[in-house]
Amino acid sequence: MVAVWQVQVAAPNEEVATELARGAVEARLAAGGQVVGxxxxxxxHxxxxxxxxxxxxxxxTTDERYPELEKHLVQRHEWKNPEITAVPLAAGLAPYLDWVQRTTSK
Structure with a gap:
């Protein structure tokens, strides 16, 4: 099974956050995203x-796609040192994890 990661990114407002999520998902660097705030x-600072x-x-996203996702987020973020963190998921519903892998596969 491919390792699935949860990536968190801080953004200054809802519009920037939504655009970061949209861009990552449209590029298939992430299978899905939520905006919270x-x-x-x-x-x-x-x-x-x-x-x-x-x-x-x-x-x-997957561990394979994380480096590209991180690069994508850094290039599109307005902050010079954005908060971008990632943690591997220890467990998850198998069909969901498979969906993340299929959606982000090259």
Missing amino acids: PLITVFW LGEFGTGEEWQVILK
Whole structure:
């Protein structure tokens, strides 16, 4: 079975988040994605403490497609150092995981 990953990307607003999700799915770098928000974020950035509002994109991809997905997101994100993280899924419904693999296959 192919390893399926959940990728999370922070975005400054709903429109940017939706476009990041749409672009990744249209390019078949992710099988699907959800946009969640708004979220309150608390952070240190450039030596300063801050709070703000962000939106989160949650994408599903395979370990094979992750490097291309990451590159795609970085190229299209407006932040110079966007929050992009990924974790492998330990388990999932087999037909769903198969769908992710089929959808993102080259």
